[in-house]
Amino acid sequence: MxxxxxxxxxxxxxxxxxxxxxxxxxxxxxxxxxxxxxxxxxxxxxxxxxxxxxxxxxxxxxxxxxxxxxxxxxxxxxxxxxxxxxxxxxxxxxxxxxxxxxxEKRCPALSCKELIAYYIDPAKCNACTTCGKKCPTGAIIGGKNLIHMIDQEKCTKCGTCFEVCPPKFRAVTKISGVPVPPPLPEEARTIVRESKQK
Ligand code: SF4
Ligand code: SF4
Ligand code: SF4
The missing domain is CATH 1.20.1440.230 (NADH-ubiquinone oxidoreductase 51kDa subunit, iron-sulphur binding domain)
Known part of the structure; x- marks a missing residue:
């Protein structure tokens, strides 16, 4: 260059x-x-x-x-x-x-801030709560047994949740050129964990 x-x-x-x-x-x-x-x-x-x-x-x-x-x-x-x-x-x-x-108003590299959104894939989220604790704007809604989701209005696209979501889950994704899927109702977001004790 x-x-x-x-x-x-x-x-x-x-x-x-x-x-x-x-x-x-x-x-x-x-x-x-x-x-x-x-x-x-x-x-x-x-x-x-x-x-x-x-x-x-x-x-x-x-x-x-x-x-x-x-x-x-x-x-x-x-x-x-x-x-x-x-x-x-x-x-x-x-x-x-x-x-x-x-x-298409799409950034194929998922890099241009104005053209991307962060989204938590409900099928992958384990409700480990890590991202919610680190989000600087309180944009992540969730709980210990509740699949997390992002309030797009509050999200500043800092990328922290994307970085901290553990590799074994990789639930936070970046999307571009497509609408953010609508949030799931709370009952569909509840995770029933199996008890370790029999
Ligand atoms: S305006 Fe640009 S191209 Fe023209 S002389 Fe100056 S640096 Fe060179
Ligand atoms: S990108 Fe940043 S502001 Fe948006 S939800 Fe993730 S941590 Fe919060
Ligand atoms: S860090 Fe990942 S797995 Fe944990 S609650 Fe957030 S999105 Fe879900």
Missing amino acids: GSGGMIVMDEDTCMPDVARYFLDFLTDESCGKCVPCREGMRQMLKLLTNITQGKGKEGDIELLEELAETAQEAALCALGKSSPNPFLSTLKYFRDEYEAHVK
């Missing part, structure tokens, strides 16, 4: 967000002398930010391509000419990710 350094990313890294990140950096670096770089980059950053926030519109990807090509051709120095590269490179190999953000 520019300096000859190599960054290794996996499927949890959102490509439109990677492009946004690098453009944000380069926008600060622009000296402002020429329009394709100064204004073009600013517009590209705005479009990419919208896309990662679920506010992307039909035609935004094409507009980004146009702005990128203009900067490559008309910017005065190497900074402006190369500034669209992170966008063009990620678009070339991961166009489907851009389209998912714009058309």
Whole structure:
């Protein structure tokens, strides 16, 4: 990415967000002398930010391509000419990710905060109570023998519950592009545990 350094990313890294990140950096670096770089980059950053926030519109990807090509051709120095590269490179190999953000309001990497929700799979939750104790906003509803669920209104998507749910349960999941399933009634959430004593 520019300096000859190599960054290794996996499927949890959102490509439109990677492009946004690098453009944000380069926008600060622009000296402002020429329009394709100064204004073009600013517009590209705005479009990419919208896309990662679920506010992307039909035609935004094409507009980004146009702005990128203009900067490559008309910017005065190497900074402006190369500034669209992170966008063009990620678009070339991961166009489907851009389209998912714009058309389906879905982040395939489950990374863009505005496009994901945390959800507890009732079939996997053991009501161990760990996530409820760690949630900083009190968004998790549950009890010792009650399958837990998340109050989406209170959830700030900090990810703590996702991290602390024990690997043997892995009940907390991230979803994107689909509605959060409705909560189960309390009677369906009660866990009857077998007594250890016979
Ligand atoms: S392309 Fe170079 S000269 Fe033009 S605004 Fe960007 S940094 Fe300045
Ligand atoms: S993501 Fe954070 S705020 Fe939301 S339910 Fe989990 S721990 Fe609570
Ligand atoms: S940590 Fe996991 S298993 Fe335990 S209550 Fe929360 S969601 Fe359920």
